[in-house]
Amino acid sequence: MGTLSAGILMYRRRDGSIQVLLVHPGGPFWRRRDLGAWSIPKGEPAPGETNEAAARREFGEELGTVPAGPLIPLGTIRQRGGKTVEAFAVEGELDVAGFRCTSRFEIEWPPRSGRLQSFPEVDQALWWSLPEARERILPGQCPLLDRLQALCESTS
Secondary structure, three states: OOOEEEEEEEEEEEOOEEEEEEEEEOOOOOOOOOOOOEEOOEEOOOOOOOHHHHHHHHHHHHHOOOOOOOOEEEEEEEOOOOOEEEEEEEEOOOOHHHOOOOOEEEEEOOOOOOOEEEEEOEEEEEEEEHHHHHHHEOHHHHHHHHHHHHHHHHOO
């Protein structure tokens, strides 16, 4: 059974279209990957933590700020590796030029070197139009973009 993560898909409206904020994972494995590598900011809830609280905390750790405003449930998706992601949408703004990831992880790098190196969980954050986001997001997370688009169309 896979793990559970909770995340936030932040969006904004620009010139009659929707833009979404996606993050690129840090570390050597993802360094040269672009298409199909981006994600919503997400992470595992701590014991006793609600999924909404975990989503806000993870957003803050990965982007340096906690989004204000009510979270709109987008439901769950299951990624190829078995991880289940419960996602929430929030309309907001974030200056990606000033983002800072405070969350890091350690891995042995280079492999079998015996050296542990630390990397940021996220090395880049960018706003994308929905068509661009569909090309860059992990394939298993594409339904979240569809759900957000349907939500925005029903409320406009």
